[in-house]
Amino acid sequence: MPQHSTEILAATEAGIARAAQLLREGKLVSFPTETVYGLGADARQGEAVAAIYEAKGRPSFNPLIAHVHSAEAAQRYVEWNGTAETLAQAFWPGPLTLVLPLREGHGISPLVTAGLDTLGVRVPAHPAAQALLRALDGPVAAPSANPSGKISPTTAAHVKAGLDGRIAAILDDGACGVGLESTIVGLAGPEPVLLRPGGLAAEEIEAVLGRKLAVRDVHDPLTAPGQLLSHYAPGAPVRLDAAAPAEGELYLGFGPGACDLNLSERGDLAEAAANLFGHLHRLDALGKPIAVAPVPEHGLGEAINDRLRRAAAPRD
Ligand code: TXA
Numbered sequence: 001m002p003q004h005s006t007e008i009l010a011a012t013e014a015g016i017a018r019a020a021q022l023l024r025e026g027k028l029v030s031f032p033t034e035t036v037y038g039l040g041a042d043a044r045q046g047e048a049v050a051a052i053y054e055a056k057g058r059p060s061f062n063p064l065i066a067h068v069h070s071a072e073a074a075q076r077y078v079e080w081n082g083t084a085e086t087l088a089q090a091f092w093p094g095p096l097t098l099v100l101p102l103r104e105g106h107g108i109s110p111l112v113t114a115g116l117d118t119l120g121v122r123v124p125a126h127p128a129a130q131a132l133l134r135a136l137d138g139p140v141a142a143p144s145a146n147p148s149g150k151i152s153p154t155t156a157a158h159v160k161a162g163l164d165g166r167i168a169a170i171l172d173d174g175a176c177g178v179g180l181e182s183t184i185v186g187l188a189g190p191e192p193v194l195l196r197p198g199g200l201a202a203e204e205i206e207a208v209l210g211r212k213l214a215v216r217d218v219h220d221p222l223t224a225p226g227q228l229l230s231h232y233a234p235g236a237p238v239r240l241d242a243a244a245p246a247e248g249e250l251y252l253g254f255g256p257g258a259c260d261l262n263l264s265e266r267g268d269l270a271e272a273a274a275n276l277f278g279h280l281h282r283l284d285a286l287g288k289p290i291a292v293a294p295v296p297e298h299g300l301g302e303a304i305n306d307r308l309r310r311a312a313a314p315r316d
């Protein structure tokens, strides 16, 4: 893991400009939102997004929320609909994330969506987050800015305690007001679904929609994080730790050597993470069994192997 000294930036014009510049360069910047501090990367840069997982030490890839400055900006990346418009009018900017189908030409790294064809988008209300997103004018993927398994940070000091030296900068603008993560509503299916309760009460959403939200239990195959991913496993069989492909198999390589697609020819785990979902989709489209080269089980390799094991798991 590269060691940085983490810059603490004030939420001034200069601090915001510096934070936007670092994001453009593919670096990680923690920034305040009204819910919790986020750990942001430019959502279009796969290796930057991979670095989020590396910094957090997250052992698996979960879909991340893309933060944008406005509902108009959100529509660059997702298919909009009437319910989204109603909820955006009522609650954006604010602690509400909407999950919608990705739109054509979205440019979002598949590592942000963990290979799904939907994207969680949110317009945060915090003035420093707004200013940063406007300065970048691009989508920022951000989970909460805590090491995996630790509690979510609501001050810059919490972020520093957990991630100092692992990220480029922290944009410090005091304590978060809500302190609870955003409410997530799924709008990609036939009816609106509450995917995660959070800082905006479900009743408020239901009052605006004039209907109850369907609730998806955490044990439901589509929301339990692990199963969410295995649900999207390739159609063809996947064989792991393969030193070479067998007859009729496609070969997904890692490191130098002949293969159909290479996760990272130079054996770089961040590059491999950035390529993982896109490469699996491309090989899957060819409709043949896939053999995968061994990927080392350290750093980001842990999350990569977790995803590969799900892809290789027996299906029903
Ligand atoms: O308040 C918040 O939402 C904070 C701040 C930083 O914005 N962020 C946050 O991110 O809580 P995170 O990574 O801890 O939670 C994101 C959750 C994922 O666990 C996943 O369940 C859900 O959002 N999610 C994101 N994209 C999704 C998608 N396409 N389909 C289903 N669920 C999705």
Ligand code: MG
Binding pocket: 143, 144, 152
């Ligand atoms: Mg979190």
